Amino acid sequence: MNKFKANSDGPIDAGRRSLLCGMAGIPLFQMSGCGGGASGHESVVTPLISPASQGADLPIIPMVDGSVDAAGTRNFSLVAQAGTTTFRSGVAAATLGYNGQLLGPALRLRKGENVAMHVQNNLGEDTTVHWHGLLVPAEADGGPHQVIAAGARWTASFTVANAASTCWFHPHAHGSTGRQVVMGLAGLLIVDDAQMARSTLPDTWGVDDLALVLQDKRFTAAGQIDYTLSASDRTNGYTGDVLLVNGALAPVWRAPSQWVRFRLLNGCNARALVLRLGNSLPLLQVANEAGLLAVPVARPSLALGPGERAEVLVDFSAMPAGQEVPLYASTAQGGMGMGNAAGATEVEAMRIRVSLPKQSNSISSPPNTLPAAAAVVAGPGAINRTFRLDGGMMGGAFTINGRSFDIGRIDFSVPANSVEVWTFTNATNMAHPMHVHGVKMSMLTRAALAPPIYEQGLRDTFVVEAMQTVRVAVQTAEVASATPLMFHCHILEHEDAGMMGQFTTL
Numbered sequence: 385m386n387k388f389k390a391n392s393d394g395p396i397d398a399g400r401r402s403l404l405c406g407m408a409g410i411p412l413f414q415m416s417g418c419g420g421g422a423s424g425h426e427s428v429v430t431p432l433i434s435p436a437s438q439g440a441d442l443p444i445i446p447m448v449d450g451s452v453d454a455a456g457t458r459n460f461s462l463v464a465q466a467g468t469t470t471f472r473s474g475v476a477a478a479t480l481g482y483n484g485q486l487l488g489p490a491l492r493l494r495k496g497e498n499v500a501m502h503v504q505n506n507l508g509e510d511t512t513v514h515w516h517g518l519l520v521p522a523e524a525d526g527g528p529h530q531v532i533a534a535g536a537r538w539t540a541s542f543t544v545a546n547a548a549s550t551c552w553f554h555p556h557a558h559g560s561t562g563r564q565v566v567m568g569l570a571g572l573l574i575v576d577d578a579q580m581a582r583s584t585l586p587d588t589w590g591v592d593d594l595a596l597v598l599q600d601k602r603f604t605a606a607g608q609i610d611y612t613l614s615a616s617d618r619t620n621g622y623t624g625d626v627l628l629v630n631g632a633l634a635p636v637w638r639a640p641s642q643w644v645r646f647r648l649l650n651g652c653n654a655r656a657l658v659l660r661l662g663n664s665l666p667l668l669q670v671a672n673e674a675g676l677l678a679v680p681v682a683r684p685s686l687a688l689g690p691g692e693r694a695e696v697l698v699d700f701s702a703m704p705a706g707q708e709v710p711l712y713a714s715t716a717q718g719g720m721g722m723g724n725a726a727g728a729t730e731v732e733a734m735r736i737r738v739s740l741p742k743q744s745n746s747i748s749s750p751p752n753t754l755p756a757a758a759a760v761v762a763g764p765g766a767i768n769r770t771f772r773l774d775g776g777m778m779g780g781a782f783t784i785n786g787r788s789f790d791i792g793r794i795d796f797s798v799p800a801n802s803v804e805v806w807t808f809t810n811a812t813n814m815a816h817p818m819h820v821h822g823v824k825m826s827m828l829t830r831a832a833l834a835p836p837i838y839e840q841g842l843r844d845t846f847v848v849e850a851m852q853t854v855r856v857a858v859q860t861a862e863v864a865s866a867t868p869l870m871f872h873c874h875i876l877e878h879e880d881a882g883m884m885g886q887f888t889t890l
């Protein structure tokens with residue numbers, strides 16, 4: 385049976401389904417023989433490329449602990465480097481990676497610890513390394529101002545200030561972010577804290593605590609990663625026609641027969657993903673981008689915009705040994721403004737084969753409540769700032785408050801250690817995932833309504849749907865700095881084309 389078939393029977397998260405509209409214009413897999421295949425009633429979808437990894441074991445993102453020096457600082461070494469990866473049998477595709485050929489490790493950080501990130505740039509071109517989600521000083525942020533020239537070395541030093549969360553790191557050199565990420569530069573940051581240590585959430589890395597980096601890519605006829613941008617890509621963002629999980633196509637992961645935690649990252653440049661499991665297994669969401677939710681929320685499916693993360697628990701304990709559960713991902717066909725997700729094509733991102741015994745430390749039931757970090761609360765006198773997302777007409781760039789990014793222009797300054805209310809109004813006909821560097825945020829309203837529980841808690845990235853307004857409470861950095869922090873759309877082609885601004889902290 386072809387594992388790659390369209391499947392549109394599953395429940396789609398009704399609250400977020402419009403997220404798909406316009407964020408992605410191209411189906412994950414090319415349709416072939418729709419309704420006219422051998423089966424007569426199934427839409428068989430053929431992947432454009434048949435990577436060697438298809439159906440192979442899921443690559444586990446390697447966990448790195450770093451080394452603690454005499455001063456108590458935890459040191460990590462990252463080398464951004466070129467390499468090759470075999471996606472298609474017999475073809476060595478040029479890729480980029482941190483400390484490897486593709487993607488990067490997961491760095492384990494502990495709240496309160498001093499960390500030094502030593503980055504060597506062996507790419508042969510400028511890059512930066514941005515710690516997406518980490519509350520670090522602007523000088524250590526790895527945004528467009530902290531360029532690491534080809535051959536150069538950069539050290540970012542900071543104290544881990546985040547609550548336990550799943551963050552990530554990726555390049556942020558202005559104008560080349562999209563290409564460098566698609567070529568493979570992305571890694572994970574796993575933040576632990578005392579609350580998490582006391583929780584019962586599964587935490588045996590790669591065994592019952594599994595990170596899944598979901599990314600789409602497009603390939604040339606010769607099997608190389610294709611990052612040529614069409615006019616449509618420049619408007620809608622780059623979308624690939626295959627979806628990779630930890631760099632592999634449709635891999636299989638052997639799960640223990642118990643509760644398992646998945647850390648999900650939408651690492652796509654532009655494609656929103658709606659994820660669900662087969663067998664109608666619910667995803668018990670326990671965290672979003674920047675920390676735990678107050679209570680777990682059972683969800684039939686969940687949507688992640690580019691740059692967003694979620695942590696979910698899944699119970700495999702009732703599954704018979706050998707049972708396989710597909711993880712489905714869907715996205716919309718049809719391009720901008722097509723109105724609804726009815727044309728969404730769902731593909732199998734991977735399979736989970738329940739084939740390992742229960743671990744001795746497995747939990748028999750999930751926690752009823754979670755040690756969530758306190759939300760950011762804005763007082764009645766909080767400063768209000770407004771951000772209008774606009775542009776994108778006639779092939780033009782998207783803008784924020786009518787302006788494109790200028791690295792020489794500071795758009796505004798915020799007082800240190802204060803809470804403001806930022807209102808993002810999307811005046812365009814596509815969704816934009818907005819990301820703000822170096823601040824703590826909680827969502828106040830989406831479309832004038834209180835956000836659902838799974839959108840509460842701390843955030844660093846949130847989708848603003850087409851023609852929608854989202855208000856967030858923003859807690860600014862504790863320490864003032866004249867070095868700018870970024871706010872931008874995380875559709876990387878929008879960001880590279882200037883849908884970004886910068887602010888300093890006074």
Ligand SMILES: [Cu+2]
Nearest residue numbers: 816873875878
């Ligand atoms: Cu955008």
